[in-house]
Amino acid sequence: AQSVAQPEDQVNVAEGNPLTVKCTYSVSGNPYLFWYVQYPNRGLQFLLKYITGDNLVKGSYGFEAEFNKSQTSFHLKKPSALVSDSALYFCAVSLTLNFNKFYFGSGTKLNVKP
Amino acid sequence: DVKVTQSSRYLVKRTGEKVFLECVQDMDHENMFWYRQDPGLGLRLIYFSYDVKMKEKGDIPEGYSVSREKKERFSLILESASTNQTSMYLCASSLMGDEKLFFGSGTQLSVL
Numbered sequence: 680a681q682s683v684a685q686p687e688d689q690v691n692v693a694e695g696n697p698l699t700v701k702c703t704y705s706v707s708g709n710p711y712l713f714w715y716v717q718y719p720n721r722g723l724q725f726l727l728k729y730i731t732g733d734n735l736v737k738g739s740y741g742f743e744a745e746f747n748k749s750q751t752s753f754h755l756k757k758p759s760a761l762v763s764d765s766a767l768y769f770c771a772v773s774l775t776l777n778f779n780k781f782y783f784g785s786g787t788k789l790n791v792k793p
Numbered sequence: 794d795v796k797v798t799q800s801s802r803y804l805v806k807r808t809g810e811k812v813f814l815e816c817v818q819d820m821d822h823e824n825m826f827w828y829r830q831d832p833g834l835g836l837r838l839i840y841f842s843y844d845v846k847m848k849e850k851g852d853i854p855e856g857y858s859v860s861r862e863k864k865e866r867f868s869l870i871l872e873s874a875s876t877n878q879t880s881m882y883l884c885a886s887s888l889m890g891d892e893k894l895f896f897g898s899g900t901q902l903s904v905l
Contacts, residue, residue, distance in 0.1 A: 688833070711892060722797065722883060722896030723836075730892065769835060778892040779824055779843060780851070783836040 681706045683772050685784035692760045692791055700755040700787045702770030710772045712753040713781070714744055717767040726768075729753060740764070760791045796820070799884050799897040806904050812871040814900050816884030823889040825867035827851075827859065830881040830899070842867055843889065874904045 682705045692698045704710055711730050715723040727738025729746040737743045744755045753770060770784040800815040818825065824843050828836040828851075838851030840859040848859050856878060860868040867886075871878055884897040 683835075685835075713892070715894075715896075720802075720898065722885075722898045723894070724896070725893050728892055771836075773892065777890065778887065779841060779849075780838065781836075781894070783828075785833050785835040 681772070681774065681782050683770050683782050683784040685768075685770055685787045687787050688785075689788045689790065692789070694762050694791055694793050695759050698757050698760045698764070698789065698791070700768050700770075700789060702753045702755065702784055704751050704753065704770075704772050704782075706772055706774055706782070708774050710774065711776070711778070712744075712746060713771040713773070714738065714742070714753075714755050715769045715771060715783075717769065717786075719766075723769060726755075760789075762791050762793055765789055765791045797884055797886055797895050797897040799882075799900050801900050802898065804900055804902045806871075806874050806902065808875060808904060810871075810874050810904075812874045812902065812904075814869040814871075814882055814884075814902070816867045816869070816886075816897055817865050818867075818884075818886040818895070819865065820886070820888075820895070821864065822886035822895070823864075824887045825861065826885040826887075826894070827857075827867065827869045828883045828885065829853070830883055836883065839869065874902075876904050878902065879904045 714726040734746040771781045826841040827839040842861040858870045885894040
């Protein structure tokens with residue numbers, strides 16, 4: 680069975696500090712990996728993707744993520760957190776280039792404190 | 794900008810009622826999706842559609858059906874609502890072969 684794990688329900692970080700939101704996956708075949716962010720009372724918004732190529736990908740709002748095939752991970756990072764980054768973050772994987780089926784993690788709530 | 798609009802932000806229904814959740818997108822996307830979002834479970838796919846009148850079951854289709862009579866509109870139907878269908882329902886759309894999903898703001902459905 681395909682699965683995506685976000686081991687932390689919540690991550691707390693002080694403004695200005697680096698942040699990491701963890702994601703690991705267990706799938707058969709080559710994964711195409713994504714991060715989405717959900718602000719309160721809003722739908723999910725696309726942040727970044729890994730399809731192929733450089734393992735370090737950069738996305739919106741200064742976020743980046745590193746694809747690590749040996750550890751089957753795709754952790755989301757940002758060098759300096761902002762209070763406005765506080766939101767719910769979802770990792771997702773697609774197994775096909777049709778991108779018509781995604782498996783989502785359970786979500787991680789990021790709290791950035793001033 | 795792509796806009797995915799869900800007709801209701803909050804909905805309260807009684808057990809046994811037939812419930813319609815509507816979703817409209819304005820960017821001529823071929824793919825449309827219905828997910829439900831539950832705390833600790835993330836998003837789970839109920840149904841998706843890749844063309845008018847075409848649909849495929851997702852991971853949790855039981856108790857739901859869908860309708861896509863026009864390209865821009867994708868409806869989720871709860872034939873007989875039950876309390877375990879209380880959830881946040883999210884609609885999404887995408888271009889065929891494109892990896893980026895565009896989501897609506899969600900409908901919080903409570904079944905009493």
